[in-house]
Amino acid sequence: MIFELESEDTSGLIQARDLMNEIASSQFSLFGDEGAAKNRLRLISFDGRIGLIRFSHLHLNETRATLAAVHSIRGIRAAIRTKGVSGTIKSAREKYLPRLVKLSYESDGRRIERKDISGCIIRTHGVKVDLCPDDRYKSAGSEAQFMGLTSLDLCGGHEDADGTADGL
Amino acid sequence: MSFFELVNCYPEGSSSASRMALAARSLGYGGIIIFSRDPEKIFMPGAAEKVKGIEVAFGVEASASSPRALKSRISSLRSRYPFVAVQGSSDEVIRMASEDPNVDLLIHPCDSRRPLGIATARAASSNQVSIGFDLYPMIHLRGNRRARWMEALRRNLELIRKFHIRPAITAGAATHLDLRSPRELMALAEVAGFEPDEAREALCQPSRILELNRRRWAGPGVEIL
Numbered sequence: 001m002i003f004e005l006e007s008e009d010t011s012g013l014i015q016a017r018d019l020m021n022e023i024a025s026s027q028f029s030l031f032g033d034e035g036a037a038k039n040r041l042r043l044i045s046f047d048g049r050i051g052l053i054r055f056s057h058l059h060l061n062e063t064r065a066t067l068a069a070v071h072s073i074r075g076i077r078a079a080i081r082t083k084g085v086s087g088t089i090k091s092a093r094e095k096y097l098p099r100l101v102k103l104s105y106e107s108d109g110r111r112i113e114r115k116d117i118s119g120c121i122i123r124t125h126g127v128k129v130d131l132c133p134d135d136r137y138k139s140a141g142s143e144a145q146f147m148g149l150t151s152l153d154l155c156g157g158h159e160d161a162d163g164t165a166d167g168l
Numbered sequence: 169m170s171f172f173e174l175v176n177c178y179p180e181g182s183s184s185a186s187r188m189a190l191a192a193r194s195l196g197y198g199g200i201i202i203f204s205r206d207p208e209k210i211f212m213p214g215a216a217e218k219v220k221g222i223e224v225a226f227g228v229e230a231s232a233s234s235p236r237a238l239k240s241r242i243s244s245l246r247s248r249y250p251f252v253a254v255q256g257s258s259d260e261v262i263r264m265a266s267e268d269p270n271v272d273l274l275i276h277p278c279d280s281r282r283p284l285g286i287a288t289a290r291a292a293s294s295n296q297v298s299i300g301f302d303l304y305p306m307i308h309l310r311g312n313r314r315a316r317w318m319e320a321l322r323r324n325l326e327l328i329r330k331f332h333i334r335p336a337i338t339a340g341a342a343t344h345l346d347l348r349s350p351r352e353l354m355a356l357a358e359v360a361g362f363e364p365d366e367a368r369e370a371l372c373q374p375s376r377i378l379e380l381n382r383r384r385w386a387g388p389g390v391e392i393l
Contacts, residue, residue, distance in 0.1 A: 006345060029310050030359060064355035068348045069307050079345045081195070082352065116211065117178075128190060142342035148183030150190060152215035 001053050001085045002096040003067060005046075007078035008130070008145045010122060014073050016046040022073045023053075023080075027066045039063060044089060052092060060085065077144050112154060117147070127151045170198020171350040172374040174227075174253070174273075174300070174338040177202050178211040181342030185216035189224050191344035196351075199223030201251050201374055205231050225378055227251030230271075235264040246270045250381040251374070253300065266292040272377045273336055275300040280320040284327050293331040298373055299324070304340030306356050307348070322361040335366065336373040 007014060020043045027036050039059035044052040055063045067080040086092035110121045112131060119133040129149045173192055177185040185202050192200045199222055204210055207228050216224045228249045232238035238254070238261060245252055253273040254265040259282060265274045266288045274292065276284055276299050284299070292299060301324075305317045328335050337357050341347045348356070350371055357367035384392040 008345070025310075029314070061355040061358055064352050065359045068352035068356050071307050071346075077343075077345050079347070082349065128187065142182045142346065144182045144343040144345060146182075147178065148187035148191070148344040150184060150186040150215065150219075152186045152218050153184045153212040155215075 001055065001063065001067075002083040002092050003051050003053065004081045004083055005049055005051065005073075005078060006081055007073065007076055009073075009076050009078070012048055014048065014076065014078070016043060016051075018074050019043065019046055019051065022070050023066060026069045027062075030066060030069060031062060035062065041066070050083075050097070052089065054089065057087070072143075112149075114154075117149075119147070122146055124151075129154070169372040169375055170223075171196070171371045172199045172201055172223075172378070173197050173341065173347065173353075173371075174201050174203055174336075174374060175347070176204060176340075176342045177216075179209055180204055183342075183344045184211050185213050185224070186219055187344050188341070188347070189216045189219040189222050191347050193219065193222040195347055195349040197222065199225065199375060199378075201225045201227045201378065203227035203229050203251065203253055205229050207249065225250060227253060227272075229253050229255060231255065231257075235260045239264060239268060242268055242270050250378055263288055263291070266297050267295060268297070269295040271295075271297050272381065273298045273300045273374070275302055275338075276324060277302075278305070278317055278320040278324060280316050280323075283320055284324040286327065289327040289331045289333060293333050298334050298336050298377065299328060300336040300338060301357075301360075301370075302338055302340040303353065303356050303360065304346070306360055307339065307346075318360050325361050334373050334376075335362075335370045336377075337362070337367065337370040338374075 027041060039056050039062055042054045044054050064082060067082060070080050072078055084096040086095055112119060112121060119131045122130040122132050127150045129151060130146045131149055133147050175188045177183060177188055189200055202210060207226050213226065228245050230238060230242045230245055230252055232241045242252060251272055252270060253275060254271050256262040256274055256276045265271045274297050278301065301321060305314060309317060337353060339346055339348045339353055353371060354367040358364055386392050
């Protein structure tokens with residue numbers, strides 16, 4: 001199974017070992033020692049964002065549930081998005097990796113100033129914008145560190161801003 | 169029938185409506201229902217409608233200080249929103265919501281001390297109120313607390329099956345990181361006690377409710393074409 005890790009980690013704190021510890025903890029918690037023994041879950045590779053995991057083909061649903069139940073790694077909010085499942089490691093790489101290598105995050109140093117939201121942009125990816133709000137209570141309800149916005153939200157922002165057409 | 173997810177957006181959550189719509193689209197949802205206690209305060213709702221390839225609907229979560237006040241609030245909200253949900257915060261609220269045909273979805277807390285009662289299940293069945301199960305505890309709780317929650321869910325599911333109530337499931341997302349793909353949500357629901365077909369139907373239930381509410385009804389069973 002190829003998966004993508006979406007997280008609030010900006011400085012590469014999440015290592016393969018941390019990820020596997022969290023996945024194993026989720027698996028033991030959901031299915032116990034017996035369930036974990038039946039499903040031979042192994043992390044084959046992980047580059048900080050894209051990973052490949054091997055499991056018994058008889059336990060696909062259990063593996064999906066295990067990965068879905070991971071919500072934070074080393075205290076950093078994260079979600080594991082399954083990209084595809086294949087019978088062999090080779091075919092999984094061929095089918096799902098070429099489309100994923102195009103994605104990349106870029107760091108950002110700009111600010112957003114609106115009357116209802118203000119803060120520093122942490123990163124942008126296409127139209128997606130992650131914002132660190134000046135008022136930390138803005139994202140307190142969901143245990144998230146950053147707010148998720150899009151450039152569609154920001155069009156027609158502060159009139160003094162010398163921003164671009166996408167509102168940033 | 170496509171999969172729909174119920175989400176909370178900023179200011180109740182920490183992601184905007186358009187970010188939720190983008191994340192849900194990439195996960196494979198056909199649409200999202202953004203529901204909030206005060207839909208007027210949702211940040212930039214128009215931006216979410218600009219996101220192509222996903223249907224965005226706005227619903228309301230009715231809440232009030234007392235069950236009687238809640239009933240009148242639901243009646244006033246019914247004509248304005250295509251989706252009315254009630255969070256089952258107390259026994260009185262759960263009982264009242266199950267007896268009101270204006271309620272589309274009653275989100276049951278699955279507390280082992282407050283299981284779904286037979287009277288409530290029968291009322292929900294006769295008034296066509298769907299019972300919603302928020303799988304947020306399944307993702308965020310661990311150990312004993314999750315085991316207790318799953319035990320309560322299994323007990324509630326027995327009544328749901330007995331009274332032929334249509335359940336709905338949601339991840340209870342307040343940020344885009346809380347969203348899970350339909351397959352992952354179905355896998356979690358199956359672990360929690362749903363049958364595979366039940367889990368699939370439960371994910372489609374919000375879209376079914378929306379479709380029914382968008383048609384013009386002159387009275388029970390009478391549609392204006």
